[in-house]
Structure formats: C-alpha cells, structure tokens
Amino acid sequence: MGELGAFMKIKRAETPERPPSERVGDHREFVRTLPLVELREQGARCMECGVPFCHGGCPLGNLIPEWNDLVYRDRFREALDQLHRTNNFPEFTGRLCPAPCEAACVLEIDEGNAVTIKQIELAIVDRGWDEGWIAPRPPARRTGKRVAVVGSGPAGLACAQQLNRAGHWVTIFERDEAGGGLLRFGVPDFKIEKRVVERRIGQLRDEGVELRFGVEVDGPLDGFDATVLATGSRVPRDLPVPGRALGGVHFAMEYLYGRNRAVAGTADPAISASGKHVIVVGGGDTGADCVASAHREGAASVTQIELLDEPPATRPDDLTPWPLWPMKLRTSYALKEGGERSFSISTTGLSGNGSVQQIHWTRSSETEESHPAQLVLLAMGFVGPEPELLDALGVGRDARGNCDAPEFRTNVPGVFAAGDARRGQSLIVWAIDEGRRCARAVDAYLS
Ligand SMILES: Cc1cc2nc3c(=O)[nH]c(=O)nc-3n(C[C@H](O)[C@H](O)[C@H](O)COP(=O)(O)OP(=O)(O)OC[C@H]3O[C@@H](n4cnc5c(N)ncnc54)[C@H](O)[C@@H]3O)c2cc1C
Ligand code: SF4
16 A cells, blocks of 8 residues: 555645646646656555545546555556556546546545545556557457447547457547547647547557548448447537527537637637627536636636536535535636636526627526626537437437447447447546447457
8 A cells, every 4th residue: 555644644735737827828738747756645645445435436447546556656657557457548537537536535534635546647647658658559369340439539439449459340430520529629728638639549540440530420331240329419408598599609519619620720710709708608517618718719708607506615415425426616727717607597588689799697586687798608518419320220219318228239239339429428437438338248249
C-alpha cells in the first residue's frame, strides 16, 4: 500500500489549472498535472482499503489502489499496464471524467478529502505517451471474421479496439469527417486537444482497424458477420415556447460542432457568440462547454439558466450519502471563467424581430423576468438515438427510446448496440465500458 497513515499528514492537492484570466484567451487545455514529487505524495495517501469502494464507483472497475501504490513507488511503467487492463483510453477519462471513483473513495467520508485518483490516472497515461511506452498492439492471429462498428465515439472506438485485438477484422463507419464522436465535435479543445484523440485513432489504425470517415450508414451493411451500433444519443431535447423559431436560437450541438471545426481551421462557423448577450439553457456539461466557448469568442455577456432548484453546497447525506454520487452544488470550470448562473428558471418565451432579442422566464414559479438575448443555446440534454438507421434495420427500442439490447444484442440477429445509443446520454467512462463489454458479447457470438 501507499505510505502508512499518509492520508492523515498529507492533504489532498487539487488538480492544477491555468488561471481563468489567462486561459480564456486561447483554446489550449487548461488542466495541468502536479510535479512528480507531489503526485507521488498524493499516491501515498491511498490506504489500499480492504474493500476499495473506489472500484465500485468506477464503471470500468479500474484497479485504482494498485496504480496509486505504483505511482507512490515511482513505477509508472507498471502503473500504465494496470491502467490499460481495464481502460482503453485513460487519457480521455483522466481529462474528462467527473470521477465517480473519487466520490466513492473511503477518504471521501470526510468530504473533500478523496485520493486524487483522476489526476494520478492522467499523469500515468500522459507519461506513457511521452516516454513512448504506448505502441500499437496488433493481434497475433486473425479469425477471418469481419465486424462493422457504426460510430467512432468512445464506445465505438473501445469496441473496435477490443474486437480487433481479439483477431477480428474491424471497420468503423463514421459520418463525420473525423473520428472521436462527441470527444472531437462536442467537447472543446480546451478540455481535450484533438491531437489526444487523433493519437489513439492512429493507434487503432496501426493495429489494423479500418476507419471510413464521411460515411453515413443508412441500412444493413453487406459483408460483415456482425454489426455494432455505437451511434450515440443525438436527438436533442427542444424548448417548445413561443419564439422558438426566431433566428439566433440553436441547439447547443450546432454551436459546438461549429466551434470545434473553427478551432481546427476546417470550416467557418455559422453561429457566433462574439459581442452578443448569450443565454445557455441547461446546466450540464454541454451547457458549460457552450458558456466557455462563448467566453473565448468575446460574448458581451453569458448567462446559464437551470430549471432545477439550487442544490445544497455540501453532500446531502439524507439523499445521496457516501459512497453515492453527491447531488450537490458544483461550479463548472466555465463559470470560474465568468458568466452568471441562475437556478429555478422556467423559460416562457423568446421575442424579437426575425432574430431573438429577449428571453422571458419565471423565476421560482413566481417572478416574471425578461433578459436581453441575441444568441440562445439549448443544452437541455438528449432524448435518445436518432431513429433512421435503427428503423431501417428493424432494431427495437426500450421504454426510454434507446436501443433495446440486453447483453448488447438487439432483436436483429448479428446486430449489437453499445454506448449512449443503448444506455442514453451518459459519460465517456460508461461509453468505454459499454464498448468493451459489447466487444466481449460480439466475440462470443462470432466464436
Ligand atoms: C458537449 C458535450 C460535452 C460532454 N462532456 C463530457 C465530459 O466532460 N465528460 C464525460 O464523461 N462525458 C461528457 N459528455 C458525454 C460523452 O461525450 C458521451 O457520453 C460519449 O461521447 C458517448 O459516446 P458514444 O460513443 O456512445 O457516442 P458519441 O460520442 O455520440 O459518438 C457517436 C458517433 O456515431 C456517429 N454516427 C451516428 N449515426 C451514424 C450513422 N448512421 N452512420 C455513421 N456514423 C454515425 C456520430 O457521428 C458520432 O461520431 C459530453 C457530451 C456532450 C454533448
Ligand atoms: S477507496 Fe480511496 S483510499 Fe481506498 S483504495 Fe480506493 S482510492 Fe485508495
């Protein structure tokens, strides 16, 4: 284990970040890692619990105490091997995961003191890439079976890598011009630079996975022994209020796709926040990414509104006690950079002359208010996967409209589903887990 009793004398050190005033001026990643000595001290805080609740908190079942200890002992190479045993893409989760493992860490019983698992994960894998320890691992033999994976988000990529390593020939079909799904076209560069996504895609290609970009699959694919649908949950929740059809009212993903392409230099954005009063409707990750992107564009003001009431500042032990994910107030990285947030806001309408000028809402079901709004971004979540391909294949849906695929098998023989398309809009860590477990189901089917 780490150092005996270290958690009592070494304080948790939060992940270092570039100062908000500096980072809003560019699109580079803002998360940094601790210097090696301090990082190892953080690893020493892990008690290697008899019952490591962090395992239960992590959907991937990451071997967290093992790599905490290896980092403490400065054995990064072995830590990297442990990391890759359960997670194909630790550099995605190390940057972007909300870290349910930390909420479940035994040290978190004393709220705010969990082991800094996420930054240790990131430090291990970034060092692995820097040192050249991460190389393609093509399979030793091929089975001759062919699998099509539709969608190149984290679920599709994880599934493809696992199936390819099991010896099957895998082709990924992706309608966008590049791979990564929401990691590339939803999440902005300042959270994950696209070279990080590209590097893994390069590894898959070098291992023998074929990637076909710019191909929208609209029906059954010939020549494959199995098909995996990893098409995400992409139908956005709308805001059916008067004025919805005005110019300047957009789904968040229209804006974020445009921003990602603009930052990559591949297209001019059709939507701009520059100089405008921006309203972001919805308080989640997508909303935060809109807020931060609008800051970087030089918006006149940015306001994020949330329908729900403000949660308590600390873990509500009567509702979500340790080790559950605490429903408490969090201030996103984006709001640390500026902007305002309001809770208990119910939008009643939008007005303007052709283009939106004002948003109208009721606060706490009582007060009616209006606010200037020249760009309104709807970030209220997603209702399910797009239906066209699923209907063309005859894939059944569950009560929530997601692919009905218990054990990853749909009702159509040889057609499987994984990721947000199966479980609804979720997290990257779940998408990777789904991709890995779906690969096991497909492998069993093919064998
Ligand atoms: C803006 C935003 C920010 C987020 N930030 C975070 C975060 O910080 N941390 C976190 O853990 N999670 C975050 N999430 C959630 C996370 O990104 C998703 O849960 C995850 O990407 C789901 O992975 P997936 O592979 O199932 O689907 P997706 O990433 O949605 O990928 C699906 C892919 O399928 C392709 N596709 C769909 N239909 C077809 C077709 N017919 N033919 C060919 N290709 C097709 C799409 O183009 C897409 O590339 C965020 C989500 C959004 C929207
Ligand atoms: S629960 Fe926390 S302290 Fe215990 S093994 Fe996991 S990371 Fe270490």
